[in-house]
Amino acid sequence: MKDKRYGRKIYLEDKPRSQALQELLDAFTFERVIEKVPTPEALGRITAAPIYARLSQPHYHASAMDGISVIAEETYGAHEQNPVQLSISNGQFIYVDTGNPIPSPFDAVIMIENVHVVDEDTIEIIEPATPWQHIRPIGEDVVTGEMLLPQGHKLRPVDLGALLGGGVFEVPVTKKPIVSIIPTGNEIVSPSIDVKPGEIIETNGTVFAGYVTDWGGAPVKEEIVKDNPDLIRQVLLTAAEKSDIVIINAGSSAGSKDYTVHIIAEIGQVLSHGVATRPGKPVVLGKIHNTVVIGLPGYPVSAYLAMEWFVRPLICEYLGVAEPEREKLTVKLGRRVISNMGSEDFVRMNIGYVNGQYIANPLTRAAGVTMSMVRADGLLLVPAESLGLEQGEMVELDLYKPLKVINKSILFSGSHDLTIDIISSQIRSQDINRQIISSHTGSMAGLMAIRKGEAHIAGIHLLDPDSGEYNLPFIKKYINDQKLVLLRFLKREQGWIVAKGNPDHVHSVNDLIEKNLNFVNRQKGAGTRILFDHLLKKANLSSESVKGYQREMFSHLSVAAEVKQQEKSVGLGIYSAAKAMDLDFIPIADESYDLLMTASFYESEGGKLLETVLRSKEFKNTVEQLGGYKVIQDFQPYYI
């Protein structure tokens, strides 16, 4: 149901991001609230004022040694030839342990090792003491009135120790700004495994809340609100009253159901609607009374980025701390990045350290929306005035992962296989900083990635129809100037993936056409597609006669998911994918799935670890449990 009042189409601005932020910051004067928190509970909080010591540390003259405390003057002249005797009963010394107070008139400590005990009352020394030796004077560490910490300081464990020692048992800290998060939308539902077509599980609110927590704010997640302007208005007004910042998601764009901007204009003020960025453009920045209201788009990546651009600076401004910065890295672009003139483009990138340089590539299409933020190693900003960046250009990225992890990552390209996840997991359990970053690009693309030095390993299963041989003919044809190694570790079954019970009785490629079934195909260059084309050719059929041939899926699992979803459809793929989706599988052929790599990678630490995993019992067991696989453990590395 569309609400007529808000049906008017409006257009988004293309305001520069920095301008939108500055206007937002200028429009508010936050009234910071100070709260006193017991020092032991103040870890990670931000000091609201400079903190001064209320106690000196030590707060008395303390012995720094186990020994006796004496009046230095009375020890002058002590010498091996002229020992000096001191007596307790005459008040000439007392025994002290480390940390004991030194009472007046004593002014020095002699270590117990240098004291000769004569009797219960008397000791003898053969060296004089200098005044104040082995005494930690009052205030040596901290003096009452001294500034312990400035304002705007994030309290670390060591700071809490200094505060307690300095007699500050409660710290004035800035209250965490309250950030209310309002998910809206008729299609949005709470998490449930029985979600229906058309329903979307609410995920953005949880991500926003996580960001707010990480940045030092206090998130408040509201219930999901239907697309009803009156409801939305009411919720916004209530939230604005109790919050420092309100985030409403989504409805921030300019469609017929995008009420946000109209409602904010009605009950408050719109500062910006639309920023010149891709993604992230449809953002509303506004205020209701003195509360910031931010409307974020529903598309997760846009919303996440806009959180960093606008919500993080506001929280840091409120807390009086500097905005954290991500680590930066200069990388070489493995592929061209095309960009739009007039808007900043933000591109999620994978980064690998290959052949002595950092190579970054935009995440492949197969990496989807939310997963692209999970998988990204870094983020590339292409400035508004640029039309794009060329392959080979050196660019600076913001890192999403520690450089140490990136340095050790093994870049995988090529054909998707479920064993790759298992290899990655087992490598990681041996070396916590090493992981496989996989791009499911298909076998041919994997081969090319090795040729271009963009990947460490490629998973390939390329059938040469003439020889019936797998992989080697292709490698020899396309790469001839590199020393390579092929690990032939895996045989797997390819077959028809069909609905449970194989209701359409699929057994050959002819069945597809005769029964007018929908074929779920793979992308160009995928080994499975090459196999399918080979089957077509053998049966003397043309691809045009295959329904669905043009559409491309990027992994076995996607093919199986599609078969599961769509009636009268068939895929070609591996047994484990069919099994994962609870489908039936009609085997056609065993094929070789090999790992190709440069000899130098094979001989590196990462390569050795990979080989260890491939030869491990645990790996064989895990993979063969999936079904449809035969792991070859006594393979010989094949040098090409």
Add this chain to the structure above:
Amino acid sequence: MKDKRYGRKIYLEDKPRSQALQELLDAFTFERVIEKVPTPEALGRITAAPIYARLSQPHYHASAMDGISVIAEETYGAHEQNPVQLSISNGQFIYVDTGNPIPSPFDAVIMIENVHVVDEDTIEIIEPATPWQHIRPIGEDVVTGEMLLPQGHKLRPVDLGALLGGGVFEVPVTKKPIVSIIPTGNEIVSPSIDVKPGEIIETNGTVFAGYVTDWGGAPVKEEIVKDNPDLIRQVLLTAAEKSDIVIINAGSSAGSKDYTVHIIAEIGQVLSHGVATRPGKPVVLGKIHNTVVIGLPGYPVSAYLAMEWFVRPLICEYLGVAEPEREKLTVKLGRRVISNMGSEDFVRMNIGYVNGQYIANPLTRAAGVTMSMVRADGLLLVPAESLGLEQGEMVELDLYKPLKVINKSILFSGSHDLTIDIISSQIRSQDINRQIISSHTGSMAGLMAIRKGEAHIAGIHLLDPDSGEYNLPFIKKYINDQKLVLLRFLKREQGWIVAKGNPDHVHSVNDLIEKNLNFVNRQKGAGTRILFDHLLKKANLSSESVKGYQREMFSHLSVAAEVKQQEKSVGLGIYSAAKAMDLDFIPIADESYDLLMTASFYESEGGKLLETVLRSKEFKNTVEQLGGYKVIQDFQPYYI
């Protein structure tokens, strides 16, 4: 009371730190406990297993646009000259919004902008649709069965979104290891402002708990336990039963009251006692059943470092994550660092970016025990086989602060004045990343620091007795090859700091000697000491006749604290210090306290900000409220 059973002196080993750690890790097989946590509450937790998607994302074919959904085949042939009409009632199309499901048999979406509405039932198009255009197919983002995250992954906000979208509403995470912290010692008391001489406020336990929290463990702080072996044994046994790691503090050394090692040997096993490090040597590493027990020294810096060396790796091992690493920086040593052969020396350092290079110096004596960890910019490790490092050597440090903050820090050296804290605080409130790092070294040392390029600004008040002039004669004498600027912004009163009511009637330097009072002196090179020497000389008195002359305090506040503590004692210093300690003040003279800096610093961004603060009303008001100061705001920068 010493316990005879444990009175035997034992000696500490000098075991290399890496060996001690390896033996510790080898001695344990942690049984990780997995717990299931609702995904929205799992931020920052560590995955205990690889996580696979239970739902595809999208979990249905979803429209990517507002428009109509059609059967592509039926649109073929549509052209400007040959529009195609489609009808709802004939089942040829339906209206869809972004996110709506595409029901079978529809297989394409046409954007609403390209649809001409003929009537309620009919639309017309002039362009064909290609199959699957503007549809987000099932599993485009995530496919059921796909690995979302590996094990040992720390959950970020974006990960939570991917998990929820992938139908994972509860995540298996590794339970936080329980780390019990047991403070021991007869002298240790809970925080109280009325702490008595000989009592020490418990601070280490809070710092340890903070570390454990930061590293992902669950700290449990036990009550303070007296130095009684039976009690300690009982508490250790109870804690070992319920914890993964037990930390006991202190009693880890080899003194007569250091029971820890004996008790652990009795009820468990001692793996190491003493590591070859300074500080940090007296550490006990052991086990009780399968629980790690670590005895840490009482000296805070030793204990904090030992936490990082031994407790952090254990927690990371338990969680299955990589140990975090501090950022590193290569710096030039401003001073020589002497070290002990045979043990690793850890030196807390200040770092400044001066004249285009990073200069690091060991923290000065005035920075005490707990404050030294608060103030340190970095930590220098001098290897066991080294006798020290020379001035000017390039060394790598672990950073304790972000490089951005270090880059902007203003290094202050010279005479202590309370206004320096105020300047720092006001600079910070203007630029959150800029702070003053101050070394209270005295006026002469400040002058030298400028000469050697080790500081940006020096606070000096050096009276030239011959001319009666402040500072200029000294600067001209000691520096003649640099372009300098002197900011003459402050006059302050120097005077006698005496007990409340001036019971000893101190009015001149003669009174000190006649009444045999204890004089609380400042360190060599301090402007106040030079003033005192000048007073002695004018009165024709020798320093030997002054009781206490040899002992050195490093700040006005320390002098005042000492006068407060010690009967019949007198100090020389500034009014504000006397006031802070609630003492009386007998003024002697007004002196000039000036800031000296290089012209290049004065003209830099940091210098300009400093000048802005010095000329601000807020600064003048805050300083003059302290009393004893006159702020000069219309000073002319004096170029030398």
